[in-house]
Amino acid sequence: MNEVDSEFFRKSFSEWARLSEEEKRLIVTHSKLVRYKKGQNIHGNKGGCTGALLVKSGSLRIYLLSDEGREITLFRMYEGDVCMLTASCVLTSITFDVFVDAELDSEVYIVCPNALGELMRNNVYVENYALRKTTERFSEVMWTMQQILFMSFDRRLALFLLKELEKTGGDTVRLTQEQIAKYTGSAREVVSRMLKYFAGEKLVEVSRGGVRVLDPAALKAFAGD
Amino acid sequence: MNEVDSEFFRKSFSEWARLSEEEKRLIVTHSKLVRYKKGQNIHGNKGGCTGALLVKSGSLRIYLLSDEGREITLFRMYEGDVCMLTASCVLTSITFDVFVDAELDSEVYIVCPNALGELMRNNVYVENYALRKTTERFSEVMWTMQQILFMSFDRRLALFLLKELEKTGGDTVRLTQEQIAKYTGSAREVVSRMLKYFAGEKLVEVSRGGVRVLDPAALKAFAGD
Numbered sequence: 001m002n003e004v005d006s007e008f009f010r011k012s013f014s015e016w017a018r019l020s021e022e023e024k025r026l027i028v029t030h031s032k033l034v035r036y037k038k039g040q041n042i043h044g045n046k047g048g049c050t051g052a053l054l055v056k057s058g059s060l061r062i063y064l065l066s067d068e069g070r071e072i073t074l075f076r077m078y079e080g081d082v083c084m085l086t087a088s089c090v091l092t093s094i095t096f097d098v099f100v101d102a103e104l105d106s107e108v109y110i111v112c113p114n115a116l117g118e119l120m121r122n123n124v125y126v127e128n129y130a131l132r133k134t135t136e137r138f139s140e141v142m143w144t145m146q147q148i149l150f151m152s153f154d155r156r157l158a159l160f161l162l163k164e165l166e167k168t169g170g171d172t173v174r175l176t177q178e179q180i181a182k183y184t185g186s187a188r189e190v191v192s193r194m195l196k197y198f199a200g201e202k203l204v205e206v207s208r209g210g211v212r213v214l215d216p217a218a219l220k221a222f223a224g225d
Numbered sequence: 226m227n228e229v230d231s232e233f234f235r236k237s238f239s240e241w242a243r244l245s246e247e248e249k250r251l252i253v254t255h256s257k258l259v260r261y262k263k264g265q266n267i268h269g270n271k272g273g274c275t276g277a278l279l280v281k282s283g284s285l286r287i288y289l290l291s292d293e294g295r296e297i298t299l300f301r302m303y304e305g306d307v308c309m310l311t312a313s314c315v316l317t318s319i320t321f322d323v324f325v326d327a328e329l330d331s332e333v334y335i336v337c338p339n340a341l342g343e344l345m346r347n348n349v350y351v352e353n354y355a356l357r358k359t360t361e362r363f364s365e366v367m368w369t370m371q372q373i374l375f376m377s378f379d380r381r382l383a384l385f386l387l388k389e390l391e392k393t394g395g396d397t398v399r400l401t402q403e404q405i406a407k408y409t410g411s412a413r414e415v416v417s418r419m420l421k422y423f424a425g426e427k428l429v430e431v432s433r434g435g436v437r438v439l440d441p442a443a444l445k446a447f448a449g450d
Contacts, residue, residue, distance in 0.1 A: 064367075066375035093360040096367040124349050131356035135318040138363040142289075142321040145370050149410070150291035185374070 005033070009109075012054055012080050018125040030115030036102035042086075043100040049089035050100075051113045052130070055081045058106025065099050072148065072185040074098065075140045084134045090117035091130055148185050157194050158223035160184050161204070161213055174210040230258070234334075237279055237305050243350040255340030261327035267311075268325040274314035275325075276338045277355070280306050283331025286408075290324050297373065297410040299323065300365045309359045315342035316355055373410050382419050383448035385409050386429070386438055399435040 006028055010016045019027070033056065036042055042060065043050040053060070060077040062085065077083055088094040090113050102108075120127040147156055160183065164173045173180075177195065181188040195211060198204045203219050205212045213219055231253055235241045244252070258281065261267055267285065268275040278285070285302040287310065302308055313319040315338050327333075345352040372381055385408065389398045398405070402420065406413040420436060423429045428444050430437045438444055 064371060064374070066371070070375060072374055091360065093357055093364060095364040096371070124353060128349060128353050128356065131353065131360055132318055134363065135316065135356055135359045138359065138366075139318060139320040141363075141367070145374075146289060146291070146321070148374065149289070149297055149370075150295060 005031075005109075008056060009054070012082060013129065015125050015129040019119075019123065023119055023123060023126075026115050027111060027119060030112040031109045032112075034108050034110055036106045036108060038102055038105050040102045041099070042102060042108065043098070049113045050086040050110060052087045052111040052116055053077070053083040053100070054109040054111065055079055056107040056109060058108075059103040060106060060108070061101050061103045063099050063101070070185070071099075071182050072144075073183050074144055075137065076103065082133055083137070084130045085137060087111075087113050087116060087130075089113050090120060091134060093131075094134065153184075153186060153190060154194055154197070155223050156184055157186075157191065157198070158203075158219050161211060162216065162219060162223060165213060165216070171214075171216075172210045172212045176210075180211070230334075233281060234279070237307060238354070240350050240354040244344075244348065248344055248348060248351075251340050252336060252344060255337040256334045257337075259333050259335055261331045261333060263327055263330050265327045266324070267327060267333065268323070274338045275311040275335060277312045277336040277341055278302070278308040278325070279334040279336065280304055281332040281334060283333075284328040285331060285333070286326050286328045288324050288326070295410075296324075296407050297369075298408050299369055300362065301328065307358055308362070309355045310362060312336075312338050312341060312355075314338050315345060316359060318356075319359065378409075378411060378415060379419055379422070380448050381409055382411075382416065382423075383428075383444050386436060387441065387444060387448060390438060390441070396439075396441075397435045397437045401435075405436070 006024075009024075009028060009031075016024070031054075036058070042053070044065070055077050057079055060083075062074045062077065062083065064072045064074060083100070084091055085094060085098050086100060088097070116126075116130075120130060147159075157180075160180070161173050164175070165171065168174070175183070177191045178188050181191045184191065195204060195206050198219075199206055201218075203213070203215050203222065205214055231249075234253060234256075241249070256279075261283070267278070269290070280302050282304055285308075287299045287302065287308065289297045289299060308325070309316055310319060310323050311325060313322070341351075341355075345355060372384075382405075385405065386398050389400070390396065393399070400408070402416045403413050406416045409416065420429060420431050423444075424431055426443075426447075428438070428440050428447065430439055
């Protein structure tokens with residue numbers, strides 16, 4: 001790992017200054033930079049322990065997958081974000097499995113679970129950091145769950161479309177209805193029906209290329225935002 | 226707080242031995258034992274910070290509540306269980322609100338958030354403990370969420386009835402359909418319809434007093450357990 005990488009680690013791990021030189025060396029030499037293509041799976045098989053993830057560039061999607069293949073997006077990660085849920089073998093209090101895909105071409109540092117485990121045993125501040133990062137995800141996931149469980153789907157879909165546009169700019173969400181269903185934890189038919197309703201209300205226009213938002217203000221009002 | 230109480234704290238907090246005598250005194254003198262009647266609310270108003278909970282006796286239910294009044298049970302707590310989600314003012318990584326009710330007449334130690342915050346700032350092992358307890362709840366909550374989001378309701382209801390009997394013994398779940406709906410995060414009509422279906426299958430018998438399970442083995446098979 002070169003100087004630039006060490007610098008990126010220093011900036012990304014808030015507890016970096018708490019590590020001894022030897023511990024810094026341990027973590028740096030046991031991390032590898034992996035490049036993933038858009039759509040590629042990074043973590044997922046049951047029981048697997050990939051290690052901690054640190055995103056250098058791109059975007060990752062963390063989701064649950066049911067036995068029937070239904071997906072629920074829990075959160076996304078961008079540059080500088082750290083994820084510990086993929087290191088459940090060293091965080092024994094985590095007993096559930098998530099899946100991680102690259103949503104764009106991405107570069108990800110993967111910190112080897114053995115090295116991480118050794119650090120956590122020897123330096124309580126590292127364990128503290130890992131647990132705190134996990135608790136932050138807990139809050140994020142709870143937010144998502146409340147949206148899914150409590151909000152009616154019309155409001156959720158409106159919010160989703162608006163959030164996508166915020167991210168990509170422009171006026172068109174370039175996703176298939178299948179993808180929208182996946183990302184909102186719904187079924188394609190439900191998405192299709194709701195988009196038809198939105199189109200009827202002149203909120204959106206549905207085409208092969210995606211969903212064009214005609215009236216963002218009205219959609220926003222609809223989302224109750 | 227008397228000797229017996231200190232002993233209960235020692236047994237319940239795994240990090241007790243990491244505390245100095247002064248810290249132990251701080252926590253004990255800033256905890257109060259509160260008695261709640263069955264059904265009474267313990268924690269809930271938005272923005273409120275009750276403190277950490279330690280159950281001395283009884284049973285608590287921790288749940289989410291939507292704006293429309295829909296409840297989703299996240300987990301339950303029994304003797305010796307500790308909950309940090311009610312101390313979100315000292316655990317800044319927790320940004321969501323839960324509700325807590327006594328499900329039975331219960332005795333609960335409430336640890337003052339200020340004292341807890343002071344301890345967490347001064348003793349990294351206490352912060353560690355609080356975060357670890359929270360992460361364990363994260364896992365528990367994720368399990369529940371997956372049941373709700375992914376399992377079809379028939380299997381969920383079958384599992385719920387079996388679990389209740391495991392807890393109470395006997396062959397009858399003495400809950401109203403309204404209560405069952407609440408505890409399974411569903412609607413009364415859905416519960417009613419499914420129980421009718423179960424009754425048709427000779428799995429249960431529904432009466433005013435509750436739901437009698439006629440064929441636990443068949444219900445178990447139905448739950449896919």
